[in-house]
Amino acid sequence: xxxxAGRSAPQILFQRAKVSAADERAFLGKLAAAALIWLFGxxxxxxxxxxxxxxxxxxxxxxxxxxxxxxxxxxLHHSAFRRARPHRLVGxxxxxxxxxxxxxxxxxxxxxxxxxxxxxDSEFFGFDTRQPVTWRMLLRECFAFDRLGAAAADIxxxxxxxxxxxxxxxxxxxRREVIAEYRMFTLPIAAAVALTALGHxxxxxxxxxxxxxVATPVHFLVELPEHILCENASTDVLLNTRSITGxxxxxxxxxxxxxxxxxxxxxxxxINRLRERHETTLRVAKHTARSYPEFYRAVMREARMxxxxxxxxxxxxxx
Numbered sequence: 001x002x003x004x005a006g007r008s009a010p011q012i013l014f015q016r017a018k019v020s021a022a023d024e025r026a027f028l029g030k031l032a033a034a035a036l037i038w039l040f041g042x043x044x045x046x047x048x049x050x051x052x053x054x055x056x057x058x059x060x061x062x063x064x065x066x067x068x069x070x071x072x073x074x075x076l077h078h079s080a081f082r083r084a085r086p087h088r089l090v091g092x093x094x095x096x097x098x099x100x101x102x103x104x105x106x107x108x109x110x111x112x113x114x115x116x117x118x119x120x121d122s123e124f125f126g127f128d129t130r131q132p133v134t135w136r137m138l139l140r141e142c143f144a145f146d147r148l149g150a151a152a153a154d155i156x157x158x159x160x161x162x163x164x165x166x167x168x169x170x171x172x173x174x175r176r177e178v179i180a181e182y183r184m185f186t187l188p189i190a191a192a193v194a195l196t197a198l199g200h201x202x203x204x205x206x207x208x209x210x211x212x213x214v215a216t217p218v219h220f221l222v223e224l225p226e227h228i229l230c231e232n233a234s235t236d237v238l239l240n241t242r243s244i245t246g247x248x249x250x251x252x253x254x255x256x257x258x259x260x261x262x263x264x265x266x267x268x269x270x271i272n273r274l275r276e277r278h279e280t281t282l283r284v285a286k287h288t289a290r291s292y293p294e295f296y297r298a299v300m301r302e303a304r305m306x307x308x309x310x311x312x313x314x315x316x317x318x319x
Contacts, residue, residue, distance in 0.1 A: 010280045013265040019082050023270035027080040030071060030255065031090070038064040045206045058206065062214025063253070065097040069219060070255035076106035079270045092181055097208065098215055099151035099185055100124075103177040107170055113267050116227070117235035122167045125219070129228045133302040134310070141224075142217045151185070158182035222253075225295050226260050229302060230287045237264045242287040242295070245278065250292055258292070261285050 037060055044057030074080045075091030091102040108124040115121050127141050157163040158179040165175060192204040231239040244250070244258040251258055256271035261281045263274060282288055289295040 010284050012280050013262060013277055013284075015269075016266055017269045017273060019079055019270050021082070023079075023272060024081055026270070026272045027071075027074065030252075034064050034067055034071065041211075042207060045210075046203070054206070058210045059214050061207065062211035063218055065211055065215035066219040066222060067253055067255065068094040069098055069100055070222065070253075070257055072100065072102060072105065073109070073257075074255060074271050076102060076109060077267050079268050088177075092184070096185065096188055098212070098219070099148055099155075101151075101154070101178055101181040101185075103174060103181055104154070107165065107174055107178070108167065111167065113264065116237070116264065117231075117233060117240045120167075125223050129230070129232050132306045133228065133299060134306050135303050138299070138303060142220045144220065145212075145216055147216075148212070151182075155182045155185050155189075159186075221296075222257055224299070225289070225292070226257070229298065237261055238285045239287070241285075242289065243278065243281050243285060244289045244292060244295055245282070246291060251275070261288075 041057040041060030041064065044053045045061065046057075048054060048057070071080075072091045072094040075087040075094065078084055078087050080090070081087055088102055091106075095102055095105065105124045108122050112121055112123040125147075127137075127144075131137060154163060161179060163175070163179050163182065165178075188208075192208060195201065195204050225242050225244055227241055230242055234240045238261065241261045241264050243261040246254075246258040256263065256274050259271075259274040259278055259281075262269075262277045263271070265277075289298070
């Protein structure tokens with residue numbers, strides 16, 4: 001357990017920082033890299049006859065769709081650009097492949113930051129981190145394709161303007177933005193239907209539907225470490241959140257989501273500048289890991305232990 005004195009000492013974790021020109025260039029570089037990787041994946045999926053190459057292409061595109069949502073996450077915190085306006089202009093299209101409304105995500109996610117550790121927590125992609133970790137829960141959440149169905153239902157509600165935020169009050173301007181974005185999602189869906197009707201369904205399959213089968217579980221695995229197996233009833237960020245040191249690759253792919261304690265401590269700090277605070281986090285925070293494999297092994301151990309306990313309870317044994 002980290003002492004109260006230890007928790008109050010690391011002021012660097014809570015210091016704000018404005019977006020600089022260098023930070024903006026770093027984010028633009030991430031956007032360019034993500035676009036080029038997606039394009040390479042598309043070329044493999046459509047332009048190569050060999051099945052292994054096509055599968056690699058689908059995996060690359062699916063991983064980029066998940067990665068784009070992490071870039072969207074930085075936009076909704078307004079920590080990518082020096083001015084506010086570009087964040088929504090860039091953030092909205094980043095969420096289109098996975099049907100993630102930028103404004104809906106932003107409202108829910110900022111509420112998550114404000115109320116983490118309370119009953120009002122409202123993470124957009126969240127699941128109940130208080131429930132026991134079991135193999136069934138992990139598989140259910142990993143392949144939660146029903147979220148796409150929920151997005152489709154929101155699209156339907158938004159066309160007549162019936163959509164309402166269900167976790168409190170939001171400004172009418174924000175509600176109109178959410179409605180406009182869900183209505184906009186009708187365009188790629190209609191385009192996909194039209195292409196299929198015109199005999200080009202293979203484009204829809206290889207460029208969107210199959211990559212979504214990859215993007216959904218990949219995104220879950222990126223989000224999983226944030227708060228699971230932490231003190232979820234605590235409002236102390238050094239107790240209710242986890243950071244993973246990770247490699248340069250995992251830090252890039254998750255867009256710094258591995259440095260999650262640092263992010264929650266100062267959510268407006270540009271993602272590329274969180275690494276300089278990580279040594280302090282390792283010194284004072286309770287839940288840290290050196291790598292993603294180390295974290296996933298801990299989750300699998302917890303699932304095995306809970307499964308064994310459930311089986312023993314089923315036989316009436318004393319656990």
